[in-house]
Each structure stands twice: as C-alpha cells, then as structure tokens.
C-alpha cells in the first residue's frame with residue numbers, strides 16, 4: 001500500500017533526486033540488476049553457501065535454548081552480547097566489538113498472580129507488562145471497572161473513580177484516530193491511573209486484547225517509559241468472561257498481586273558490531289541488523305532470535321563465499337529495541353560523524369515467517385533499482401518492493417535520518433501469537449524458512465554494498481520531513497516526542513491528497 005503522495009512529492013522536488021529523476025523521465029537507462037551490474041557471480045556463490053552451509057538454525061537453537069530470554073540490561077542479555085560477538089569473531093568478521101550505551105532504567109519481572117473472587121472464583125492468567133510497577137506486597141482486592149480505550153479523554157478526566165479499583169481496558173464504539181495515537185494516549189492514562197489509586201490495569205500493549213489461545217503478551221507501553229501502576233496482559237479467555245459479566249451489569253471482584261523491580265538509575269547495555277570491510281570504499285557503510293534483546297515469557301526465539309540468526313548466518317554465508325563487496329557491510333545486533341528502539345537510536349548518535357557515508361540499514365524483525373518483500377523505508381527513489389535486484393531472484397520466489405516506512409523496529413531511526421531503513425516484509429500468520437508471549441520458543445521456527453530468509457538477507461546486503469553505483473545517500477532534512485509526513489509517521493513521532501524536524505515539510509502535506 002504505497003502512498004501516491006510520496007511519489008508526487010518526489011516529482012515536485014526533482015532537485016534532490018536530480019540525476020535519478022531526469023534519467024527516469026527520459027527513459028534513457030533501465031535500472032541495472034545483478035545480471036547487468038556484475039554482481040551475479042558473487043551472489044550465486046553466496047546463495048549456494050547460504051542454502052547448503054547455513055548455520056542459521058544452529059545459531060537460533062543456541063540462542064533460544066542456551067541463553068533464552070534476554071531482557072535489555074539483564075545478565076542473560078549480557079551473555080547474549082558475548083555470544084553474538086564470539087559468533088562474529090569465529091566466522092572471521094573484522095572489527096568485532098560492543099558499543100555500550102545506557103537505557104534510562106532497568107526492570108525485572110517478579111510474580112503476577114490474580115484471582116477472580118466474584119461472581120465465580122478462579123485463577124486469572126496474567127503477566128505483567130514490561131517496565132510497570134507492583135501492587136502492595138501481598139496484593140490488593142477490588143472491583144473491576146471498565147475503561148474505554150476509545151474515550152480516553154474522558155477516562156483521564158474521571159480517573160479518580162478508579163481509586164481502589166482494577167481497571168479493565170475495553171474498546172467500545174468506533175476509533176476516531178490511528179491505533180498508534182491510542183497507544184500514546186494510553187500512556188497518559190496510565191500516568192494518571194497510578195496516582196489516582198488504581199490497583200492494577202488489565203490491558204496489553206496499547207490497551208489491546210491478547211491474541212491466541214490462553215496466551216498473554218507482554219511488552220513496553222511507550223518509548224523509554226515506565227509506569228508505577230501495575231499493568232497486566234490477561235488471556236483472551238479470562239478477559240472475555242469478565243467483559244461478559246460487565247456487559248450484564250455484574251461488577252466482578254478480583255485480587256491482584258503483581259511484583260516487579262526497577263533499578264534506581266540508568267542501566268548499561270551494548271550493541272554488538274562486526275564488519276566485512278569494503279574493498280573499494282570501506283568508508284561507505286550498509287548496516288545489516290536485528291535486535292538481540294527479547295521479552296521474557298519464553299525463549300525469545302521469534303522476537304527476535306530469528307532476526308539475530310538471520311543476520312549472523314547472512315554474514316557467515318558472505319564470509320564463506322570469500323567475496324568482498326565494494327563497500328563495508330556492518331552487522332549490528334541491537335539491544336534495547338523492545339524498550340523503544342534504544343539500540344538503533346544510540347547507534348545513530350554514536351555514529352553521527354559517519355552518517356553521510358551510510359547507505360541505509362536492512363533489518364528483519366517480524367519473526368518466523370517467510371520473507372515476502374522489501375520495504376524501502378521512505379525511499380521511493382530506490383524502488384526501480386531494487387526491483388531490478390528482486391527480478392534476479394525470481395527463480396527463488398516473487399518479492400514485493402515498496403517504499404513504506406516500518407516504524408516498529410530498528411529501521412525507524414534510519415528512515416528519520418533520510419536513509420533507507422529497509423524492512424524485510426514477512427508472513428506474520430504465526431508471529432502474532434508468538435511475539436512477546438509464552439509461545440515464543442524454538443518450536444515456532446521452521447528451519448527451512450529461516451535458512452531461506454537468511455540467504456535473501458545475504459543477497460540483498462551484498463548487492464547493495466557491491467553494486468558499482470552507490471545505492472543511497474541521506475536525503476536532505478526537508479525532503480525527509482515531507483516523506484515522513486506523507487507516510488503519516490509524523491503523527492506517531494510527534495505523539496512520542498520523537499519528531500526532530502519542527503515545522504519542516506508541513507506546508508504541502510496539509511493540502512495534498514493521500515491514498516492508501
């Protein structure tokens with residue numbers, strides 16, 4: 001679903017993409033893919049290594065079973081950093097190191113017990129959301145009252161009614177804004193509900209209900225945000241029963257005992273970095289990444305052990321092929337993704353001085369499903385070239401190419417910087433159940449799918465880094481701001497105080513029509 005406006009803006013702003021636009025308009029040159037640009041022979045070797053000598057599933061098994069869940073800043077996450085660096089060294093990557101940074105606060109899950117007391121008595125299945133607080137020691141008892149996510153303005157105004165109550169988030173009526181804006185406002189609600197005396201809040205990420213059979217889904221409730229009030233995700237079955245009672249006018253009563261711990265101050269963590277240095281322009285860099293951190297209800301296999309294994313195996317395939325690209329491929333295992341893309345934002349800060357030399361980043365973070373295409377993170381100017389690349393993979397599978405910005409993972413900081421934050425689009429049929437849940441274990445990943453995903457990442461990375469012409473350079477701020485507004489990323493960034501461009505790019509997007 002591309003937006004027409006993005007392309008209209010490109011044509012109107014021809015100055016920035018001058019050579020590309022003019023060439024395209026005159027139809028003088030057709031974009032070159034691997035068959036024409038000299039990269040085919042190397043890609044063929046890499047594909048062979050990637051399919052015949054793949055280590056992706058072995059990496060994923062080690063990370064899942066031997067390290068397991070790895071919340072940012074936890075001992076297990078540190079162990080995962082060491083493991084990632086050791087793998088990079090063993091396969092022969094250059095310049096392997098960790099890049100330390102701090103997140104605002106650490107958090108450790110304790111226990112979460114809940115029991116429905118009336119009108120029937122039974123255990124409720126709940127898990128605490130990340131970076132949320134605790135009930136009094138020993139728990140507390142109260143009536144369950146409904147809070148309508150679609151009427152949060154009023155719910156915040158009337159928050160004092162939640163004193164001594166357990167709030168159940170429901171969705172009644174019709175939404176009048178994008179889901180991500182409710183996500184932001186849900187944080188405002190939680191900030192008010194704690195001091196108002198609410199015992200606990202039942203509601204998953206953004207207040208949503210849990211997907212799957214008898215599954216809860218943990219997660220953060222903002223960017224770098226913590227909440228004193230305990231917030232839990234409840235299984236759909238338990239939550240559904242409580243909702244049905246409320247709909248019949250019955251006020252259920254429950255007991256909640258949720259215990260978590262925060263650190264007093266910031267917590268140190270680190271991204272793990274290793275490179276294949278370019279043979280002609282080593283100063284020019286493509287970042288290939290995935291996040292190493294996970295949630296803690298299971299092994300963190302699909303979110304995002306799968307991405308980590310994909311990146312490591314892609315690096316290994318290129319190393320085994322003995323091919324060296326023209327430019328540098330920098331493999332980065334980010335931490336802090338689950339707390340608000342902290343690792344990739346830290347990367348941008350730490351590498352500010354070489355950002356003009358970056359070509360973009362390439363990320364896989366939608367779990368276990370097969371890759372279906374590539375989203376070029378706002379850069380519609382790169383679509384023709386990239387389509388010439390995917391056309392050369394048509395014997396493997398059809399792959400879509402669009403310019404959509406993926407804001408939910410480590411692609412976003414690159415898109416904000418005007419670089420292609422390239423997201424590998426995946427089939428998420430199963431991921432919606434495994435992600436952040438107790439089902440996120442090795443059982444969820446099929447080895448053959450992982451192997452092919454990793455091979456596709458290796459090919460895309462090598463082609464971008466090795467093609468004779470430089471793939472991309474950062475767009476100027478104004479063009480980037482316009483693109484982010486056209487793709488409706490502005491509203492989201494603004495809501496979370498992440499919008500860096502002030503009024504830049506505001507004029508045209510107001511009047512221009514958009515089409516989904």
Ligand SMILES: [Zn+2]
Nearest residue numbers: 291303304365
């Ligand atoms: Zn993830």
